Amino acid sequence: xxxxxxxxxxxxxxxxxxxxxxxxxxxxxxxxxxxxxxxxxxxxxxxxxxxxxxxxxxxxxxxxxxxxxxxxxxxxxxxxxxxxxxxxxxxxxxxxxxxxxxxxxxxxxxxxxxxxxxxxxxxxxxxxxxxxxxxxxxxxxxxxxxxxxxxxxxxxxxxxxxxxxxxxxxxxxxxxxxxxxxxxxxxxxxxxxxxxxxxxxxxxxxxxxxxxxxxxxxxxxxxxxxxxxxxxxxxxxxxxxxxxxxxxxxxxxxxxxxxxxxxxxxxxxxxxxxxxxxxxxxxxxxxxxxxxxxxxxxxxxxxxxxxxxxxxxxxxxxxxxxxxxxxxxxxxxxxxxxxxxxxxxxxxxxxxxxxxxxxxxxxxxxxxxxxxxxxxxxxxxxxxxxxxxxxxxxxxxxxxxxxxxxxx
Amino acid sequence: xxxxxxxxxxxxxxxxxxxxxxxxxxxxxxxxxxxxxxxxxxxxxxxxxxxxxxxxxxxxxxxxxxxxxxxxxxxxxxxxxxxxxxxxxxxxxxxxxxxxxxxxxxxxxxxxxxxxxxxxxxxxxxxxxxxxxxxxxxxxxxxxxxxxxxxxxxxxxxxxxxxxxxxxxxxxxxxxxxxxxxxxxxxxxxxxxxxxxxxxxxxxxxxxxxxxxxxxxxxxxxxxxxxxxxxxxxxxxxxxxxxxxxxxxxxxxxxxxxxxxxxxxxxxxxxxxxxxxxxxxxxxxxxxxxxxxxxxxxxxxxxxxxxxxxxxxxxxxxxxxxxxxxxxxxxxxxxxxxxxxxxxxxxxxxxxxxxxxxxxxxxxxxxxxxxxxxxxxxxxxxxxxxxxxxxxxxxxxxxxxxxxxxxx
Numbered sequence: 001x002x003x004x005x006x007x008x009x010x011x012x013x014x015x016x017x018x019x020x021x022x023x024x025x026x027x028x029x030x031x032x033x034x035x036x037x038x039x040x041x042x043x044x045x046x047x048x049x050x051x052x053x054x055x056x057x058x059x060x061x062x063x064x065x066x067x068x069x070x071x072x073x074x075x076x077x078x079x080x081x082x083x084x085x086x087x088x089x090x091x092x093x094x095x096x097x098x099x100x101x102x103x104x105x106x107x108x109x110x111x112x113x114x115x116x117x118x119x120x121x122x123x124x125x126x127x128x129x130x131x132x133x134x135x136x137x138x139x140x141x142x143x144x145x146x147x148x149x150x151x152x153x154x155x156x157x158x159x160x161x162x163x164x165x166x167x168x169x170x171x172x173x174x175x176x177x178x179x180x181x182x183x184x185x186x187x188x189x190x191x192x193x194x195x196x197x198x199x200x201x202x203x204x205x206x207x208x209x210x211x212x213x214x215x216x217x218x219x220x221x222x223x224x225x226x227x228x229x230x231x232x233x234x235x236x237x238x239x240x241x242x243x244x245x246x247x248x249x250x251x252x253x254x255x256x257x258x259x260x261x262x263x264x265x266x267x268x269x270x271x272x273x274x275x276x277x278x279x280x281x282x283x284x285x286x287x288x289x290x291x292x293x294x295x296x297x298x299x300x301x302x303x304x305x306x307x308x309x310x311x312x313x314x315x316x317x318x319x320x321x322x323x324x325x326x327x328x329x330x331x332x333x334x335x336x337x338x339x340x341x342x343x344x345x346x347x348x349x350x351x352x353x354x355x356x357x358x359x360x361x362x363x364x365x366x367x368x369x370x371x372x373x374x375x376x377x378x379x380x381x382x383x384x385x386x387x388x389x390x391x392x393x394x395x396x397x398x399x400x401x402x403x404x405x406x407x408x
Numbered sequence: 409x410x411x412x413x414x415x416x417x418x419x420x421x422x423x424x425x426x427x428x429x430x431x432x433x434x435x436x437x438x439x440x441x442x443x444x445x446x447x448x449x450x451x452x453x454x455x456x457x458x459x460x461x462x463x464x465x466x467x468x469x470x471x472x473x474x475x476x477x478x479x480x481x482x483x484x485x486x487x488x489x490x491x492x493x494x495x496x497x498x499x500x501x502x503x504x505x506x507x508x509x510x511x512x513x514x515x516x517x518x519x520x521x522x523x524x525x526x527x528x529x530x531x532x533x534x535x536x537x538x539x540x541x542x543x544x545x546x547x548x549x550x551x552x553x554x555x556x557x558x559x560x561x562x563x564x565x566x567x568x569x570x571x572x573x574x575x576x577x578x579x580x581x582x583x584x585x586x587x588x589x590x591x592x593x594x595x596x597x598x599x600x601x602x603x604x605x606x607x608x609x610x611x612x613x614x615x616x617x618x619x620x621x622x623x624x625x626x627x628x629x630x631x632x633x634x635x636x637x638x639x640x641x642x643x644x645x646x647x648x649x650x651x652x653x654x655x656x657x658x659x660x661x662x663x664x665x666x667x668x669x670x671x672x673x674x675x676x677x678x679x680x681x682x683x684x685x686x687x688x689x690x691x692x693x694x695x696x697x698x699x700x701x702x703x704x705x706x707x708x709x710x711x712x713x714x715x716x717x718x719x720x721x722x723x724x725x726x727x728x729x730x731x732x733x734x735x736x737x738x739x740x741x742x743x744x745x746x747x748x749x750x751x752x753x754x755x756x757x758x759x760x761x762x763x764x765x766x767x768x769x770x771x772x773x774x775x776x777x778x779x780x781x782x783x784x785x786x787x788x789x790x791x792x793x794x795x796x797x798x799x800x801x802x803x804x805x806x807x808x809x810x811x812x813x814x815x816x
Contacts, residue, residue, distance in 0.1 A: 148799060284721045306721055309714045313692045318784075319713060322730035323801065326794045376726075376794070386734045386784070392557060393731065397805035 002049035003027070009053060013091045017082040022072070024049070032082070039078035042070045056096070061291030061365075065358045076364050081372060084365065088373040103287045113253045113299050115232050119205050121251060121299035126206035130185070132350055135343040136336050140187035141212075144247030144277065145329040145377045155335035158328075163191045166244060168396050169275045169321070169381050171389050172196040176241040179203070179267060181233045182248025186213025186226065192244075193217075193225040202228045203236065234259065239269050249278035253301050254285070257311040264382070265315040273320070273389060274382040279329065280305055283374040289365065296362050302375065317382040320389050325377040326370075333367035410457035411435070417461060421499045425490040430480070432457070440490070447486035450478045464504070469699030469773075473766045484772050489780060492773065496781040511695045521661045521707050523640050527613050529659060529707035534614035538593070540758055543751040544744050548595035549620075552655030552685065553737040553785045563743040566736075571599045574652060576804050577683045577729070577789050579797050580604040584649040587611070587675060589641045590656025594621025594634065600652075601625075601633040610636045611644065642667065647677050657686035661709050662693070665719040672790070673723040681728070681797060682790040687737065688713055691782040697773065704770050710783060725790040728797050729804075733785040738778035745771045 003023055010021065010031045018034030022042040030038050043049065045068040051059035060083075063069035064076070071079050090097070113121070130141075137143055138156045146158035147165045166188065170178070174197030180189045183202030186209070193200050204210050210230040217226040229236075243264050252260050264274050281304040288301055312319065340347070340363060347356060369375045383389065411431055418429065418439045426442030430450040438446050451457065453476040459467035468491075471477035472484070479487050498505070521529070538549075545551055546564045554566035555573045574596065578586070582605030588597045591610030594617070601608050612618050618638040625634040637644075651672050660668050672682050689712040696709055720727065748755070748771060755764060777783045791797065 149802070151799060282721065282726050283724065284718075304721055305727060306714055306717045309717050310692075313690065313712055313714055316691065316782075318690050318734070318782075319730075319732050320734075321732065322727075324727050324729065326726070326728075327799060374724075374726075391559060391735060392555075393801075394557070394805060397802060 002053055005053045006049055009056070009093055012093050013086050014082060015091050016086055016089060019079065019082050032086075034082075039074035039082060040072040041074075041079055042072050044068050044070070055290065058290040058294065061289075061295065061358075061361055064361050065295075065354050067353075067357070076360060077368070080364055080368050084368045085372045100287050104285060107254050107301075113251070113256055115234065117299060118232060118251065121297070122205040123207070124298055125296065126184075126204075127208045129350060130208065130212055132347065133185075135346055136340050140191075141185040142187050143184055145279070145325055146332040146335070147325065148328055148331055151331075155332070155339070158332065158335075159187075163188055165396070166246065166275055166277065166379075167192060167196055169273070169379065169389075170242045170244060171273050171395070172198055172242065174198065177201070177239075178242040178244060179236075179238075179240040181243065181245040181264075182251070183209070183213060183228060184247070185209050186216050186228055188244065188246060189213065189226050189228070190216060190220055190222060193222050194220065198225070198242070200226050201240070202226065203231050203233055204228065205230065205232060233263060233267075236263075236267065238267060240267055241269050241272050243268050243272065243274040244277075245275075246277040247279070249276060250297070250300050250302060253299060254303060254307055257303065257307065258314065261311050261315045261317065261382075265317050265384070268317075268382075268384065270384050271388055272383060274317070274380075276378075276380045276382065278303070278308075278378055278380075280308060280324075280376055280378040281374050282324075282376055292362065292365070295358055305378065308378065308380065312380070312382065317384060318386050318388070319380065320383050320386075321379075321381040321393060323379040323381075325379065329375075329377050330367050330370035333363055333370070337363045337367065410461055413461045414457055417464070417501055420501050421494050422490060423499050424494055424497060427487065427490050440494075442490075447482035447490060448480040449482075449487055450480050452476050452478070463698065466698045466702065469697075469703070469766075469769055472769050473703075473762050475761075475765070484768060485776070488772055488776050492776045493780045508695050512693060515662050515709075521659070521664055523642065525707060526640060526659065529705070530613040531615070532706055533704065534592075534612075535616045537758060538616065538620055540755065541593075543754055544748050548599075549593040550595050551592055553687070553733055554740040554743070555733065556736055556739055559739075563740070563747070566740070566743075567595075571596055573804070574654065574683055574685065574787075575600060575604055577681075577787065577797075578650045578652060579681050579803070580606055580650065582606065585609070585647075586650040586652060587644075587646075587648040589651065589653040589672075590659070591617070591621060591636060592655070593617050594624050594636060596652065596654060597621065597634050597636070598624060598628055598630060601630045602628065606633070606650070608634045609648070610634065611639050611641055612636065613638065613640060641671060641675075644671075644675065646675065648675055649677050649680050651676050651680065651682040652685075653683075654685040655687075657684060658705070658708050658710060661707060662711060662715055665711065665715065666722065669719050669723045669725065669790075673725050673792070676725075676790075676792065678792050679796055680791060682725070682788075684786075684788045684790065686711070686716075686786055686788075688716060688784055688786040689782050690732075690784060700770070700773070703766055713786065716786065716788065720788070720790065725792060726794050726796070727788065728791050728794075729787075729789040729801060731787040731789075733787065735778060737783075737785050738775050741771055741775035741778070745775065 014032035018030055018032035018038035020030045020038040020040040022028050024043055024046040048063050048068055138159045140159055142159040147162035148158045149161040176198045178192055178198045178200045180200055180202040183189050183204050186202055189200040189202040192198050210228055213228040217223050268274050279302050281302055285304045285307055422440035426438055426440035426446035428438045428446040428448040430436050432451055432454040456471050456476055546567045548567055550567040555570035556566045557569040584606045586600055586606045586608045588608055588610040591597050591612050594610055597608040597610040600606050618636055621636040625631050676682050687710050689710055693712045693715055
């Protein structure tokens with residue numbers, strides 16, 4: 001009975017490209033109409049069929065983690081690309097989008113992030129072993145979208161280019177006080193302090209990251225210019241010349257955006273510049289994948305641009321610039337996936353196969369939503385004054401040296 | 409009695425800077441607390457007092473036009489800067505903002521722009537004498553925000569830079585078909601056709617502009633590459649590689665944004681690029697000045713960024729880039745005011761003193777809202793595909809020639 005239902009769902013869903021499904025009883029069906037060989041999934045457990053009908057995203061992810069769904073000779077990327085593309089095009093039976101809508105309306109409850117919850121959610125993800133992250137990320141441990149200033153950059157170069165791009169947008173001068181909300185392992189804080197002579201206060205909620213970043217600052221001899229605090233940004237007081245936040249807003253949750261941007265405004269000096277770098281959506285607001293929420297980012301939410309712009313309008317802050325980095329995060333995630341695969345032997349010594357499948361599923365679907373759905377990365381440059389940065393964006397693009405002179 | 413009320417309103421309003429008011433009965437009051445000599449208004453007609461209390465913006469503008477309010481030895485700019493700054497800071501008694509709120513809620517009715525109304529509204533403003541506009545604008549008759557690529561550009565250079573900036577954002581190749589919605593006197597259409605080898609269809613609702621632009625195309629020998637149509641964009645069918653609209657959205661009205669961006673999406677080819685250039689607001693939505701609406705732009709409305717982003721999200725179009733030009737329009741309007749004043753003798757031969765005061769009031773308050781309120785100019789670059797333009801914005805800033813090569 002559930003097999004019939006799932007068959008109907010898949011006939012409705014797959015119309016762009018094709019997908020081959022082997023059911024637990026050995027039945028093989030090809031959905032859609034691709035000319036190339038269809039990527040394949042094999043469902044091995046009959047009990048999964050009902051769950052796939054009722055909660056497809058969560059059940060698929062869990063089935064894959066548990067080995068109850070495999071992709072045969074196909075790649076997970078091939079299977080998920082067809083699936084995600086067709087979901088993005090609205091080919092699911094309507095009932096699934098209604099469910100989405102209900103979850104969306106429940107956001108004020110579902111995305112509550114108290115100080116305590118926020119700490120727990122962060123620990124869930126960022127307190128994994130540093131050694132593991134080191135095998136996936138670049139040398140500086142940048143766990144956010146890189147900037148491919150030219151498409152041929154390596155991951156390390158693109159992460160360095162990202163930090164340089166952000167530094168330019170922050171319009172730095174030696175001696176300025178910079179606040180980095182969600183500083184991760186401190187890479188950006190160290191770079192800004194070392195290359196631009198500023199003083200950085202970095203905030204993180206991860207004990208792990210706090211200790212690692214503090215140690216790095218000491219090792220680099222920057223302990224008098226970089227201070228890392230284990231603190232929620234909501235509890236911080238003070239005034240800063242610059243505020244930067246990279247890949248943190250995704251953890252804030254839509255009901256808290258007013259609070260977030262209000263706090264940024266109050267921490268920022270009258271002539272200051274803030275740069276908020278976050279994953280976002282082009283289209284209207286929608287929900288997170290329930291699988292991602294359960295296994296990877298509890299409390300996480302990817303905002304639509306309108307959900308960001310609205311609360312900002314009420315802070316009185318100026319939009320000095322808005323950049324949409326679009327495919328850069330897909331390229332970054334592909335690099336992480338490659339490094340993950342290259343280092344698989346070492347990772348197997350740390351984690352079991354279920355974790356490894358979970359992590360591959362996470363990286364793969366995240367990469368694909370940037371290629372097939374409406375996800376992008378926004379860099380929002382904000383300030384109290386309309387003239388906090390120069391009149392044109394030339395200063396962001398002129399060859400170094402000349403850059404600042406030309407802008408002033 | 410009304411003098412007392414107005415006195416109370418002004419005591420509440422003016423707290424940043426100072427304003428000197430001479431009442432019809434000769435009483436002189438100084439409001440606020442400036443150290444510099446306070447700019448001055450003289451109210452000469454007792455009947456104005458009640459109207460200034462009830463509908464201050466409209467009454468002040470009309471009083472100034474009629475000569476019943478003068479600025480003594482002060483400049484209109486000085487008087488209006490203090491006034492607008494304090495209104496922007498929320499210093500009006502609350503009742504005025506409530507009134508604003510009611511008007512805002514009535515937008516669906518107040519901003520209805522049927523095909524017929526749209527034509528009439530456009531004729532009101534753009535069918536003024538071309539000779540008059542020629543005395544105020546640059547040689548190419550660009551009646552929209554210029555782009556001061558460097559702050560020392562002349563008006564003519566800055567308008568040329570604006571067209572070049574837009575051309576870069578349109579990512580043109582010879583032979584492409586470009587639609588220009590609201591083409592004015594055809595300056596942008598002619599420039600794109602001549603400098604970039606594209607074919608341009610320009611739309612205007614002004615008979616005046618239609619005839620002038622058509623004649624200019626013929627004179628430039630571009631009649632086979634530039635077609636000017638007297639047509640509402642809502643009535644156009646077809647597909648274009650590029651869609652550009654400069655300074656037209658201000659006439660569309662908020663209830664019609666879904667219709668506008670939906671039409672842009674449907675007129676744009678799958679790999680096309682659109683560039684919408686419009687005045688906008690940083691802060692939350694608010695109303696137009698009732699004076700501007702009555703005398704200058706009937707049917708006009710300046711959207712907040714959130715009012716633009718929301719309807720765009722529902723078209724499926726990608727935000728490829730968003731630029732906020734901030735002070736460029738203030739600089740443009742200052743140039744227009746200077747040219748207006750320089751050519752006053754010639755203008756006096758065309759129009760009476762009331763028109764001249766009306767026009768000075770218009771240019772002055774528009775300039776000041778870009779300097780003192782939350783107004784800016786947004787350039788929204790849109791496309792169906794996330795990769796319709798290159799991965800980074802380098803192509804907009806690289807020195808010519810190399811520019812396109814580097815981007816590809």
